[in-house]
């Protein structure tokens with residue numbers, strides 16, 4: 102077994118998550134680093150922020166692989182005094198490269214939404230946007246046994262990394278669920294696909310008021326489903342880190358390369374605490390089958 106170069110690791114990552122599968126607006130790929138530099142330790146994280154950059158340097162990693170691109174919307178100025186520049190300077194000065202595997206890792210089999218739907222208990226899933234294909238955004242599949250919305254939410258809460266906001270659920274706690282649709286990260290553009298797939302529940306993150314409210318209003322006309330489970334964007338994607346690390350390690354080992362791959366333990370969910378209105382009377386839900394949560 103030999104030590105790979107940074108370029109060897111990037112090539113392996115791009116075999117697993119081809120950049121050709123990334124969306125046009127995305128910025129997946131190698132952000133910084135010397136292609137010829139040897140890499141014997143890699144850190145996997147969801148976000149390229151100062152906390153994970155420091156974590157990579159402190160653990161003596163030569164490559165940080167993140168799901169979210171640091172420079173998604175481009176940048177003209179990267180002095181160490183601005184937020185993005187500080188992260189990049191930390192990495193470059195610490196001798197650590199940066200690679201982003203974003204919508205290409207969402208799309209590929211074994212990707213971000215596969216990890217999320219597996220955590221829901223679904224054993225076999227297909228892409229939500231392209232049911233015939235093998236790649237694409239989101240996943241849908243059936244649970245081996247029917248369960249309730251409340252139990253599925255509790256199961257997810259027990260496997261997702263804990264975050265301040267927890268989970269928000271729309272629908273009756275005892276509502277029956279069997280077909281589960283998921284999209285790791287912000288998935289409010291996929292409601293048509295979720296309905297088309299006949300999902301009983303949609304698990305995603307960052308659901309805003311209007312898309313969520315409109316989806317529930319429409320679901321009530323259609324009989325109540327799909328219910329919604331809204332989790333932390335970070336937590337919904339953090340599940341993938343272990344999958345991604347294992348796939349990369351196996352790919353490299355198959356080529357005779359030895360690399361240690363670490364998973365970030367920095368929680369990059371931006372929220373720190375929530376106030377739950379325990380003592381405030383909660384108005385009845387407008388949903389006749391609703392859970393009674395305040396709207």
Ligand SMILES: [Zn+2]
Nearest residue numbers: 286287334338
């Ligand atoms: Zn994301």
